[in-house]
Amino acid sequence: MIVLLTGCLYPSNKLSENQMPYEDQLETVQNAVNSYQSNANGALPIVTKENDTPIFEKYIIDFQMMKDQNVLSSIPSNAFENGGIYKYVLIHPDDDPQVKLIDLNITEEIRKIYTKINAYRSKYLYPPFGKEIAKDVYTINYEKIGMEHEPYVVSPYSQKNLPIVLAASGDLYVDYRIDLKQALTDHEHNYENGDDIRYIIAENSPFVPVYSLPYTIEDGQPVFDTH
Numbered sequence: 597m598i599v600l601l602t603g604c605l606y607p608s609n610k611l612s613e614n615q616m617p618y619e620d621q622l623e624t625v626q627n628a629v630n631s632y633q634s635n636a637n638g639a640l641p642i643v644t645k646e647n648d649t650p651i652f653e654k655y656i657i658d659f660q661m662m663k664d665q666n667v668l669s670s671i672p673s674n675a676f677e678n679g680g681i682y683k684y685v686l687i688h689p690d691d692d693p694q695v696k697l698i699d700l701n702i703t704e705e706i707r708k709i710y711t712k713i714n715a716y717r718s719k720y721l722y723p724p725f726g727k728e729i730a731k732d733v734y735t736i737n738y739e740k741i742g743m744e745h746e747p748y749v750v751s752p753y754s755q756k757n758l759p760i761v762l763a764a765s766g767d768l769y770v771d772y773r774i775d776l777k778q779a780l781t782d783h784e785h786n787y788e789n790g791d792d793i794r795y796i797i798a799e800n801s802p803f804v805p806v807y808s809l810p811y812t813i814e815d816g817q818p819v820f821d822t823h
Contacts, residue, residue, distance in 0.1 A: 621672040622802055625657065625684055626695040628668035633693065635665060640689055652794075652804035653698065655686040676700060687798050696804045699752040706749070706768050706807055709760055712741040713768070723766045730820035732764035733809065751775050752803045763809070770807045772797070776818035787813045792821070 632641045641661035645654045659677055662668035674680035683698040713736075716724050726735035738746055748757040749770055759771040772794065779796045780787070787793050793811050798804045812821040 618672070618674065619802075621674060622695055622697070625668070625672060628662045629657065629686070629693055629695060631667040632662050632665055635667070640686065640693060641665075642686060642689070650807075652685065652687070652798070652806050652808065655689050657684040657686060657695065659684075685804060687795070687804060694799075696798055697752075697802050698806045699803055701752075702749045702770065702806055705747070706760065706770075709736070709741075709747050709768055712743070713762075713766075716741050717766075723762055725762055729761065729771075731822045733769075733820055733822060734762045734764070736760060736762050753797055753801050753805075754778055768807065769809050770805070772805045772808050772811065773818045773820075775805070776811055780813070780816070780818065789814055790821075793818060 629641060633639065640655070641658045643656040643658050645656065659668060659671045659675065663671075671678040672680070672682075672684070674682050676683050681700045683700060685696055685698055686693045687696055688694055713723055724737040724740040726737040728734050736747055738744075747760040749760060750756070751758050751772075751774070753775045756774050758774055761769050761771045763769060775797055776793055779800060780793070783796060783800050785793075785796055787796070790812055793813050794805050794808055810821040811818050813819070
C-alpha cells in the first residue's frame with residue numbers, strides 16, 4: 597500500500613472526484629458487500645491478510661470478487677484501485693460488516709517519516725525518541741531527522757493536525773487522542789476503562805483510525821492502552 601501510493605496515480609483532471617468520500621459510493625459498496633455475503637453463504641469479499649495485521653487494516657475489500665459475482669458494476673472513482681486516495685475496508689466483519697475508508701494520505705505521511713527515521717537509524721541504530729508520553733510511546737525528536745516541526749497527519753475525521761508518535765518498537769503511529777476526545781463529546785457512548793474506544797471514530801464517520809495504538813478511557817478522557 598505504501599509503495600504504490602504515488603502522484604502518478606492521480607491525473608490532474610480527476611484529483612477532485614477521486615479524493616471525495618462520497619456517501620453514495622460507500623452505500624453502493626455496502627449494498628454490494630451485503631449481496632455478496634448473502635450469495636456466498638456468509639463469506640465476505642476481502643483480501644486475505646495475516647492474523648497479526650492491525651485490526652483496521654485487516655479486512656480490505658476485494659472489488660474484483662464482487663464484480664465477478666455481478667453485485668458491483670464498477671469500482672468507486674475514489675478507491676485506490678481506481679486511482680483514488682481511499683482503501684475500502686470492513687469493520688465488525690463477524691457480526692455486522694460495515695464499509696469504511698482508509699485515507700491513504702495518512703499512509704503517505706507515515707511512509708515519509710519512516711524514510712527519514714530509517715536514514716537516521718542507519719547511522720545511530722536507535723530511533724530518534726523524544727519525550728515519553730505514555731508507556732512505550734514517545735514523541736519524535738524531529739530535529740534529529742532534519743525536520744523543522746513535529747510530524748503530523750491531517751485527520752480525515754476532524755481535519756485537525758494529529759501528531760505522529762514512536763513506539764518503543766520503532767513503529768510509527770498516529771496519536772488520535774484529539775479525535776477521540778471530540779468523538780467522545782459529540783456521540784453518546786457507554787465506554788468504560790479497558791474498552792477499546794477507537795471504534796467511536798469508525799462507527800460515526802466514513803473513516804477508520806488507521807495506524808493507531810489501542811486507546812481506552814479514564815475519567816472521561818482518551819488515553820493510550822499500552823499495558
